Amino acid sequence: MSEALAQDNVLAALAGDAPVDKFLGNVVEIAMVTYDIKKTMDGLLQLGIGPWQVFEFSPKNTSNQTYRGKPSEFVLKVGFAQSGNMVWELMEPVSGPNIFSEFLDAHGEGIHHVAFDCNNIPFEERIEELNRRGFEVVQSGSWLGTNHYAFFNTENATGTCFETYAFPSDWVYPEPDYWYPAAE
16 A cells, blocks of 8 residues: 655645746635536535535625626625635526626536635736736626635636635635535
């Protein structure tokens, strides 16, 4: 029986002596788009990912909503579950123009984006740097006025969408619309 290789050894072996781009930082989230958030949560719970906090993102709680560079209202069901040092996110588009419905139409359900912490540099600097690298914001907003997020047009270049978001240092998740499964 072999011993498991420690994660830091795996990362060091992959990097070798190659220079590492310090901008993107760490992957902090993997997100899937789904037609049915409950069904997808059930499958992920079976794998051991959950419980889920589920929220509705809408103009009622998400300001500065944009779609492809213009103000645009949209509504999403969003679920979050922690797994180790990473967050899993599920998104079910409800209404309004959004990149998540576009993804479902083009690809069906699946992994839509990964989010990076960009080493916690200021949010506007993140956007500027990704723009400089040739990637424009395709969807954005400010959940509860303080959690800013932006998705970039990286899909054609990388095969997936990249996101970055910034939580204030005193962020505390609000009580979700519901927990899934419900606490017993």
